[in-house]
Amino acid sequence: RDKGRDGFYAGTVADLIVSEMQSGGGLISKKDLSDYQAIWREAITGNYKGYKIITMPPPSSGGIALVQLLKTIEPYPIKRWGFNSDSTVQLMVEAERRVYADRAAYLGDPDFFKVPQKQLMTASYSLARMKNFNWNQATASSLINEGNLAPKESEQTTHFSIVDRQGNAVSITTTLNGSYGSKVVVKGAGFLLNNEMDDFSVKPGTPNMYGLVGGEANSIAPGKRMLSSMTPTIVEKNGKLFMVVGTPGGSTIITSVFQTIVNVVDFDKSMQAAVNAKKFHHQWLPDEVFTEKGALDSLTKIRLEAKGYKINERGPIGRVDAIL
Numbered sequence: 001r002d003k004g005r006d007g008f009y010a011g012t013v014a015d016l017i018v019s020e021m022q023s024g025g026g027l028i029s030k031k032d033l034s035d036y037q038a039i040w041r042e043a044i045t046g047n048y049k050g051y052k053i054i055t056m057p058p059p060s061s062g063g064i065a066l067v068q069l070l071k072t073i074e075p076y077p078i079k080r081w082g083f084n085s086d087s088t089v090q091l092m093v094e095a096e097r098r099v100y101a102d103r104a105a106y107l108g109d110p111d112f113f114k115v116p117q118k119q120l121m122t123a124s125y126s127l128a129r130m131k132n133f134n135w136n137q138a139t140a141s142s143l144i145n146e147g148n149l150a151p152k153e154s155e156q157t158t159h160f161s162i163v164d165r166q167g168n169a170v171s172i173t174t175t176l177n178g179s180y181g182s183k184v185v186v187k188g189a190g191f192l193l194n195n196e197m198d199d200f201s202v203k204p205g206t207p208n209m210y211g212l213v214g215g216e217a218n219s220i221a222p223g224k225r226m227l228s229s230m231t232p233t234i235v236e237k238n239g240k241l242f243m244v245v246g247t248p249g250g251s252t253i254i255t256s257v258f259q260t261i262v263n264v265v266d267f268d269k270s271m272q273a274a275v276n277a278k279k280f281h282h283q284w285l286p287d288e289v290f291t292e293k294g295a296l297d298s299l300t301k302i303r304l305e306a307k308g309y310k311i312n313e314r315g316p317i318g319r320v321d322a323i324l
């Protein structure tokens with residue numbers, strides 16, 4: 001009380017701790033104690049049914065997990081179901097199962113690990129987490145992993161679609177290939193080196209980062225350039241500029257540009273609607289249809305699956321940049 005921090009981490013108390021350590025075979029030294037610093041941290045805040053929750057941030061998991069739990073049960077009428085009724089308990093247990101799975105993957109000391117706290121505490125994330133909750137059966141924990149968070153960095157090649165006031169159009173795509181390329185910055189020059197060698201087919205049948213396979217046509221040879229999927233495109237109608245379009249997305253670049261054009265030309269969508277429309281993708285191998293979430297309604301999916309199409313949801317496909 002009288003000496004503040006030094007009343008505990010230095011002086012008599014510190015000496016007593018260290019001698020207790022020594023007699024018990026412990027590791028903590030006087031230096032460890034004098035090095036220790038408390039850190040001021042922003043509290044976690046959340047909202048539950050109009051109540052503001054102010055609670056402990058990382059390195060405790062408590063605050064985030066508490067807000068996640070409250071957010072997860074918020075949409076359900078537990079008051080009607082009653083205190084500790086089977087429905088209330090089931091719901092809370094299933095929320096807890098999922099939140100603790102997130103705790104195991106996403107929470108730790110924020111000075112060492114980027115904790116995705118905002119994403120974890122959004123209501124839409126909790127809703128998505130409860131999608132596989134089944135009233136008729138306990139969800140097995142073996143089927144639950146941490147939830148899917150939008151990656152911090154989307155796959156990034158860069159595309160620009162530009163039209164100037166004279167009607168000159170530019171469609172330009174440039175690529176580092178993988179996120180941050182080879183992850184090497186040229187010292188003093190301020191740019192990254194790419195890892196474009198991945199766009200070559202290293203040997204027949206061996207897929208690259210984007211799952212693409214190839215053979216002799218795209219084999220590595222001195223002076224040869226690797227096969228890209230970049231599709232910077234200008235569309236004209238009756239000799240006049242109609243659309244400028246392109247996107248990042250590795251192997252999905254081609255199919256994203258394809259669907260964007262079809263969405264406008266065949267399905268009369270506006271440019272924004274064509275860009276926003278959820279995309280699907282097939283690239284021969286693997287023999288699967290990849291779809292963005294919500295691209296196909298459940299009936300369409302069932303019909304296609306009945307014909308033998310293997311359909312798998314994945315993260316965002318493309319990030320189309322276009323002008324009509």
Ligand code: DON
Pocket residue numbers: 155156157175176177178196199227228229230247248249250251253
């Ligand atoms: O040129 C290509 O096809 C690849 N280097 C593109 C990679 C890419 O788009 C990554 N990000 N979205």
